[in-house]
Amino acid sequence: MPPLDHLQVFNALNASPHTRLELSAQLGDGLAAALWSNRDDARDYQAPSHHTLSCYIADGTGTFRRQRPSDRGAPDKLCVMPAGHESNWVINGSIRLAHLYISEEQFALGCTRLLDREPRELQLREATFLDDPQQARRFRQLIGLDWAEPAERLLASSLAHAIIDHAVLNQVGLRQGLKLKGGLAPHQRRQLLDFIEANLEQPLTLEELALRCNLSAYHFARMFRASFGLPPHQYLLARRLHRACQLLRMGALPLGEVALSCGFASASHFSNRFRQALGATPGAYRAAFSC
Template sequence: MSSLETIQVFQSLNSSPHTRLEQSASLGDGVVAALWSNRHDAQDYHAPSHHTLSCYIAGGFETYRRDQPGRKGAPDKLCVLPAGHQSSWVINGDIRLAHLYISPEQLALNCVTLLDREPREMMLQENTFIDDPAQAERFHRLIGMNWTEPGERLQTSSLAHELLDHMTLNQVGLRDGLRLKGGLAPHLRRQLMEFIELNLAEPLSLGQLAGICALSEYHFARMFRESFGLPPHQYLLARRMNRARELLRRTRKAFGEIALECGFASASHFSNRFRQVMGATAGEYRLAFET
């Protein structure tokens, strides 16, 4: 998600005269956070293109979905709203709630890395008013940070990934009645993942990856996206960024050395890409994790 204008749930809330946006920030990796206050409102969400994970921070005792009028919200209740869902809400009284907006591409990557499954096999399960103390505690830590401070925002990014990983492991399930067509065979997908992880420092080409599967570049790119939920270059960049973050947290290696280990031509190229993805410099990221 490159802009708040593309996040329909955010825009729906932001356009209401009853709602106040306390803060929002892009946390990198296709994740955006927002903190809202609302009072005596009604909201309708029509097939948003992103996933939403929400937590009631305060109030919400008389908030309910129109199709579930007997179930009411409360502090620390969580809701999982997948992309493409439909829901209508009535907010009676006051409520304060935190949202994470998650791109389908990031959830697809999580399905690959955490579940070792093709994203098209998986589906985020819609759920309302979940009791999950660990997730609620993460949300409370998240909103206690200053999202405009680069160092703290990077820590919020780590918390956001914890929230997303927990959601992926607990709310993602197999699609009912799915009959897979096209895409890469599971053994080819595993072979590609292993090859990419072992060669993140190398200047990998589309033809090189396609050759592993004995496919043309055109057919490989299409089938890769069907299997992984994102194009090869985005998957490769995400894996390189993950490796870079790990090296920044756990080692004192120079940025130039990290750049080469993660497949970037120079420290400046690495620094520019890191800032684009994470919203802060590699130095700020490392500093945030120093004790």
């Protein structure tokens, strides 16, 4: 995830003299969050390169989309603003709302992991003023955490992942009229995913993965990215870190064993990669979830 000031929706709100940024944080794994207050304003979001999920925390009864003036917001209402979509908003009165920003790569991983579909086949459906008590409760838990405190930021990241997973399972649909070109065949994709999951502890190479699909390494890398929305090494690292998080939350397996179980060459290599992705060491992550 780029820095917050590189995110279009964040910048559009932050540029307004009527808006106050209460909280913001990078949560790692292509996620960021912000808590805003605003009043008597108008904001336009022009085809952002990231997805945005929002939840109205307080007020918002005078907020509406310019094209739909009869539909008004309210506390606990949710909005889904997909990447690439334009939306125009009018805020009459006051509003307090939380935003969760999601990279295209993190969305792609969710589609692959939860739906076993190619991300390019799917789209996050735009929605305005949804009622979803479970999601609203998660957002309220999210903003109740101290994002400046490392352990609570890790808990916030876990909550953010739960919010994304829920959205992928409930707000994703097939792209209409899509004609897929390139990419791996469905049986290749399925066999490859199964092989990766069964061998995460092994030092898998691009050439080895390509051989399983009877492709050159160069052609395989292009086909993989077309199907999965990210390059092979990034997908493999994400799956290893996902397994590491599961093992760290489950118990007291020594960090060196966690590293080897997830295919990292050493505990130090594991720690460096983990910190880069999640903003904390594996030990700090375990401690945050053992409290």
